[in-house]
Amino acid sequence: MDQIVNLPKTESTSDIETALGLDHLGLKKKRHRGWLYGLLVLVVIAASLAGYQWYAASPARIDYTTAPAAVADLTVEVSATGTLQPLTQVDISSELSGVVRSVAVNENQQVKKGDVLAALDTAKLEVQIERAEASAKAAAANVETATVTLTENERGLVRAAALTRRGMATDQSLEAATATRDRSKAALDSAKASLAIANADLKAQQTDFAKSTIYAPIDGIVLT
Template sequence: MPKDQYPMPEKTDIEAIARRKGSGRTRSWMVAIAVAVIAAGAWFWLAAGNETGAVRYTTLPATMEDIIVTVTATGTIEPVNTVEISSELSGTIRKVHADYNDLVEEGDVLAELDTDKLEANVEQARATLTAREASVIEAEATLREKKDAYDRAASLSAQGISSQETLLAARAAYERAQAALDTAKANIKVAEANLKLVQTDLEKACICSPIDGIVLDRAVEVGQIVAASLSAPVLFTLAEDLTRMDLTVDIDEADIGKVSVGNKATFTVEAYQGQTFSAEISQLRYAPETIEGVVTYKAILDVGNEDMLLRPGMTATADITVAELKDVLTIPNAALRFSPPVEDAAGSSGGGLLGMLLPNPPGRDSGATGAADTDGMRSIWILRDGQPAEVRIRTGATDGSRTQVVEGDLAEGDAVITDMETGT
């Protein structure tokens, strides 16, 4: 077919196709330029914010101070000696002589049981003893009689007047009389023991105070029936002396190695806000106590209570002094937690076009305060000529707010950095 017979595209169609291809390339370049402009603007905005921001450091001086190291523990105040009084006998309470908070002395009657039956038992035992004593007198008279008969029979037998059988019978009667006297004497001892037993029961009917002290609790009323058993009920609870108290606290296993007998302490109770009391450790017990996986040890502290302000059962929080350091170089504990911002070594902007256009922005804080190294040294920062400078130090004891500096290039008065702010 001749060329002129093929249909030729119209000029307007070719121009439209060209325009579409050109517009696609133009649109791609426009998107790329827009992304670049946005990324660059973001980076310059961050950079400008950090360059124009003024860094202000908060500092405190290293000072020579006293460090008092304490261990905190909680516990309960209790009397030094508490006595629980029960009844050894069963019976009915006839009288109650003591009540709550009564001061009592050793031997004072607190309560009495009904003693009618006990008194009757005592009278019976005394009558039995009297009868046994009479039996001894009778046995002694019989013994004398039999001895005289035996002596006469022996004399007559020696003279040939009495037979040998008569002599033997007289001697047997004498020996039986002697045995009867021994039995009567033994019966006296039995009767005396029985009398002492019932008299002891009668004395125990008086429920008396074994100590000088104060009545903390009373659990008995007139007419109450008391049943003595292996677990007899407690009728009275006495405290020996409330002017001296014990504070029993639980010390964590992490702190038990720091405390020792003789350590001084102060403590507070909820009843007297703002008031502190003095105490001293008198005993550290070896037996552990484990509650919900936490191991603690009991410490007993002596407490003076001359003003009678403290009461049994009060909850106390004690601060036990375990070390006192005089005039040592110290820094605030906040300095040990401070670390200036550092660049993230791995980068935080990612890869790709945004990563190339937006490198790590200045001021990004990825640093952290490091712990002590194997030599026990750690870093702090001080302000020298307006710039932070790292100083390696070895720390010692702390009281919770300041820490002792044992070793390091630090002097009294150095401005130790504790915090920083970036302004606009």
């Protein structure tokens, strides 16, 4: 015959801790552990803030650029308000009369000595130079012709003198040859003088042509 037996009720661990009063101790341990974690977090935050403040308060790093020592010119700049008066003022003008063909500079522009400032129209000057060159060439040709003529007449005078000594020519022939030689010599001198005049005229025309371009006489600034 089967028997039914009622087994004693098994109590849980929590019930046992409650009965023994140990549940209060566990709660204290948990609370104590939570305070420790919180305190540790506060310490970490405080340390971070202190480190940031120290870094922010520290002076910024300054980089220096170094170079070898050397002797150089010192430039001093002065700023002021007023009217500048030039130490040297040169009025620019042309020795020639004519039409201005071009102006190469502007007002207040800085220029160097020898820079082109302006130029005159040179059409007439170019024609005059061509004429002077032609005259000089013609004068040079006349000199050559007169030289050849004088040489021939000198030879004729020598022949006439020889014939006269031999009695084969009269004294009048010798005198005529001498006069011819003298005239050719005078013609050569005249041709040389004409050549010198032509060359001088050509040089004058070339000088005027050079003056048609106006250059800066000094370093400076164009005022007007």
